[in-house]
Amino acid sequence: MIENLVFCLNATVxxxxxxxxxxxxxxxxxxxxxxxxxxxxxxFKIALPVxxxxxxxxxxxxxxxxxGFIAFCFLATLASIFIGWFFSFLIKDKPTRTEFxxxxxxxxxxxxxxxxxxxxxxxxGMTPLMxxxxxxxxxxxxxxxxxxxxxxxxxxxxxxxxxxxxxxTNPIIIxxxxxxxxxxxxxPILLPKTLGYxxxxxxxxxxxxxxxxxxxxxxxxxxxxxxxxxFLKLIGFCAIWLPVAxxxxxxHEKLVAILIMTGSPTTVSSFVMAKSMGYDATVSAGIVMLxxxxxxxxxxxxxxxxxxxxxx
Numbered sequence: 001m002i003e004n005l006v007f008c009l010n011a012t013v014x015x016x017x018x019x020x021x022x023x024x025x026x027x028x029x030x031x032x033x034x035x036x037x038x039x040x041x042x043x044f045k046i047a048l049p050v051x052x053x054x055x056x057x058x059x060x061x062x063x064x065x066x067x068g069f070i071a072f073c074f075l076a077t078l079a080s081i082f083i084g085w086f087f088s089f090l091i092k093d094k095p096t097r098t099e100f101x102x103x104x105x106x107x108x109x110x111x112x113x114x115x116x117x118x119x120x121x122x123x124x125g126m127t128p129l130m131x132x133x134x135x136x137x138x139x140x141x142x143x144x145x146x147x148x149x150x151x152x153x154x155x156x157x158x159x160x161x162x163x164x165x166x167x168x169t170n171p172i173i174i175x176x177x178x179x180x181x182x183x184x185x186x187x188p189i190l191l192p193k194t195l196g197y198x199x200x201x202x203x204x205x206x207x208x209x210x211x212x213x214x215x216x217x218x219x220x221x222x223x224x225x226x227x228x229x230x231f232l233k234l235i236g237f238c239a240i241w242l243p244v245a246x247x248x249x250x251x252h253e254k255l256v257a258i259l260i261m262t263g264s265p266t267t268v269s270s271f272v273m274a275k276s277m278g279y280d281a282t283v284s285a286g287i288v289m290l291x292x293x294x295x296x297x298x299x300x301x302x303x304x305x306x307x308x309x310x311x312x
Contacts, residue, residue, distance in 0.1 A: 008303040011119040015112060016296040018204055022211025031212040039209040040268070047202035048110050049175030052128050054195045056179025066129065069254055073133030073261055076241045080105045080262070081141050083240075084232060091225050095279055098145050102274065103287030104229040105237070106138050108267045110172050111210065113260035115203040116299070120312070121253060128176050130257040136167045142270065146277045213268055214289050226286035229266075233291050234298040238263040242302070251311045259302055265291035 025031040031039075084104035088097035107113070113127045143166065167173065182189075189195065238259065245258045266287050274281040306312045 004307045005304055007307055008300050011116050011303060012296060012300045014119060015115050015203075015207060018207035019211030019214075019292065022208030023214050024211075025208065026212040026214075031208070036209050036212045039205050040213070043111070043202055043206035043209065045171045047198055047205065048114070049171040050195060051114060051175070051199035051202045052110070052131070052172060053175040053179040053182070054189075054199050056128055056176055057182035057189060059179075059183060061180050061183040064126070064129065066126075066254075069126065069250070070129055070133040072245065072248065072250075073130045073258070074137060076237075076244070076258070076262065077105065077134045077137050080237050080241075081137075083237075084229070085145075087228065087232065090228075096222065096225055096283055098148075099270075099274055099279060099281065099283040099287070100225045100229045102142050102145055102270050103226075103266045103284055103291075104232040106142065106267050106270045107134070107233075107261055107264045108210075108292075109134060109138075109261055109264060111203070111206045111267075112264045112295075113257070115207065116260060116264075117253070117256060118203070120256060126253045126257040127260060128179070130261050131172065132176060134261050135170070135172060138267075139167055139170065142273055146273060146279070210268060210292065214292070222283050222286065225283050226290055229283070229287045230290040230294065233266055233287070234263055234295055238298075238302055242306075246311060255306060255311055256303075259299070259306070263295070263299060263302055265295045 022031065026036070081101070084101040087104075088101045091097045091100055109127065109131050113130070117127045143162070241258060241262045242255070245255055250258060266284075268288055271281050271284040271288050274284040303312065
């Protein structure tokens with residue numbers, strides 16, 4: 001029992017200690033807002049895409065590819081969006097309903113997910129395949145939800161075009177796609193150490209920047225929708241989809257990827273997108289903060305349960 005707990009703590013504690021460091025760097029003025037913004041941009045546009053590119057380029061894609069797993073991630077994400085949207089009608093304010101829905105389903109699949117998978121298995125495992133199924137849908141749904149939550153206009157061709165362009169130009173999706181293509185080219189990887197250096201920056205820099213982005217006062221301004229979305233994100237969706245995944249025979253790396261998809265904290269992108277589309281983003285900021293803090297305990301608990309029953 002103790003060995004299982006240590007195994008799980010080794011996967012999660014280093015992740016959250018890096019975020020604590022980031023917050024300490026913020027309050028001691030080592031990280032300022034401009035630096036944090038720059039690090040976030042570098043991690044999202046360069047380091048994480050290079051990381052997933054390297055993972056896919058050096059993997060046996062034919063061996064690991066699983067359409068059924070990708071479809072499961074897509075359908076589970078789609079169903080989670082509708083579940084979050086259904087519960088949002090308990091909230092009177094329409095913009096708050098939208099922020100609640102987005103915050104309840106969007107995960108830090110790339111940043112925290114890859115970090116946890118690497119701590120468990122030494123590689124990103126099945127996380128890139130999970131991202132293929134889930135991440136484009138995260139973005140599509142977020143754009144549509146945020147647009148309709150602030151405007152009475154109907155979904156139009158311009159919005160659809162903007163959404164599609166956003167997916168196609170998503171740096172992480174580009175990195176995964178290029179990595180898949182590269183895996184079929186039978187020549188050695190060029191500059192492997194350089195790729196390793198850049199990709200190695202993704203997790204530590206990204207997590208410290210995430211910690212430096214925390215605004216603890218945001219979580220208490222609209223506490224009810226914030227706590228509700230946090231519960232769905234960290235407990236509710238895991239309780240629904242993990243048993244379904246287990247019944248389908250998923251275990252080990254696939255099950256960890258599904259746990260990351262359903263139970264990792266809400267991505268900071270949800271706050272950024274809400275703010276950029278005219279919301280006050282108070283609920284979004286609170287959900288990001290609460291899910292990140294409490295996921296240190298919930299993710300460890302879920303990993304411990306799965307480890308104890310021999311599924312990871």
